[in-house]
Amino acid sequence: MRNLRRGLLVAGMAILAGVVVRFRGRNPVPPTTGGWRALEGEALR
Amino acid sequence: MSTVLLVGTGQVGIRAARQIVDTPGCERLLVASADPARATGLAASLHAGAEGLPEHGAVVPADVAAVVVTTGGTRAREWVRAAVAAGVPVATLHDGLGPELDAPARAAGVPVVSGAAVTPGLSDLLARHAADLFDRVDEVHVARAGAAGPACVGEVRSVRAAVPGEWRDGAWIADRAYGPQLVWFPEPVGVRECQLVQAGVAATVATVPDAGLVTVRWCGAPSTGWLSTRVRRNPVDAGWGATRVEVTGLRSGATDTVVYGAVDRTAVMAGAVVATTAVALAGLLPGLVVATPGVRALGEVAVALPFLTELAGRGVRAAAFEGVLPSA
Incomplete structure (x- = not known):
């Protein structure tokens, strides 16, 4: 019984850590300077 | 009269079929599928020049100018091999056909353009x-x-x-x-x-x-x-x-x-690329592909500028990034 409680505690901590890492990974990505321009006409040279 | 054979009626096959029948000079499209009812249904949704092919194994009918293979795995190899045996040029989505089929294609003098999709393609x-x-x-x-x-x-x-x-x-x-x-x-x-x-x-x-x-x-x-x-x-x-x-x-x-x-x-992108490759191999769009015997990558045989211009006309437009490249 004691081992079961310890196991559940470890599993719970692992799940908690996983959730924290999962949502901390949603930080915004580095911004870019510039943009995309369609290649057409003279640009598609 | 130019006839193109399309093998496969998946997402890419459906888009490729539309691109092929919209090509001036293409008067007939044959559609083959592992599911004959699906092939017939796709042909019926296109126009009078399209017809489903009752598939009894990989056999290329007479008078076909080019074959488009959009299926994968063993069936793709069977159809490419059949097209090479029939002396008909092939465009396929799939990469990695070279080691097995390059020598037969060269011997038969048949161009096989592999990897005609998004990447590669x-x-x-x-x-x-x-x-x-x-x-x-x-x-x-x-x-x-x-x-x-x-x-x-x-x-x-x-x-x-x-x-x-x-x-x-x-x-x-x-x-x-x-x-x-x-x-x-x-x-x-x-x-x-x-x-x-x-x-x-x-x-x-x-x-x-x-x-x-x-x-x-x-x-x-x-x-x-x-x-x-x-x-x-x-x-x-x-x-x-x-x-x-x-x-x-x-x-x-x-x-x-x-x-x-x-x-x-x-x-849409993959369908347009493979369809344009096939109709070019069929001679309907001259100057886009240099038909070289053997299994070749699309970039190896295509003339990039006119090919990209043709794709732009079909709605697949390229873009250039202008600005400071981000460093990840």
Whole structure:
């Protein structure tokens, strides 16, 4: 019984850590300077 | 009278069929599928010149000018082999046919264009077009995001699970475990984590043989299940896909980098590329492809500028990145 409680505690901590890492990974990505321009006409040279 | 045979009625096959029948000069489209009812249904939805082919094994009918293979696996190889035996040019989505079918195709004098999809395929056209701007090309980095149908999702997963590799200084390097890298695609795909893969590298090397470093990165397959869309970090693309090509080299005495990309529904892009390749091989669009016997990458035989112009006319437009390249 004691081992079961310890196991559940470890599993719970692992799940908690996983959730924290999962949502901390949603930080915004580095911004870019510039943009995309369609290649057409003279640009598609 | 030009007749084109389309094999496969998946997401890409459906888009390719529409592109083929809309090509001036194409008067007849035959559709073959493992499911004959699906082939008949697709043909009926097109126009009077299209008809489903009752499939009794891979047999190319007489008077076919080109074959488009959009299926995968063993059936794709059977159909390519049948087309080579019949002396009919082939365009196929799938890469890696060379070791098995190159020698028979060369012996028969039949051009087989493999990897006519998004990456490889469209990305190689963009790489060639960018490389033509340089006096010397040092590096080509290709990336791709998105998948067409369920078969394509499976292909993405298997490619990412395989051993990665890159072309460096004239040799294969496949002994490093690389982490993912952020890649900036055109919107709406945007920024994605992409992982180094080996698929498509050979096609890019064949397209730009002078490049000292060639890498290809693929984004993860889109999540589709209820649980996976909530738990996993893979994107929900709803059919959208993109490709991005970054070419670095020497131009006018200075090192420069050119970035080209394209974004659309993955099936639309792949369908347009493979269909345009096939009708060009059939002689309906002269000057787009140099029909060379053997199994060849699209970028190796296509004339990039007119091919990209033709694709733009079909709605698949390329774009150039202008600005400061972000460093991940």
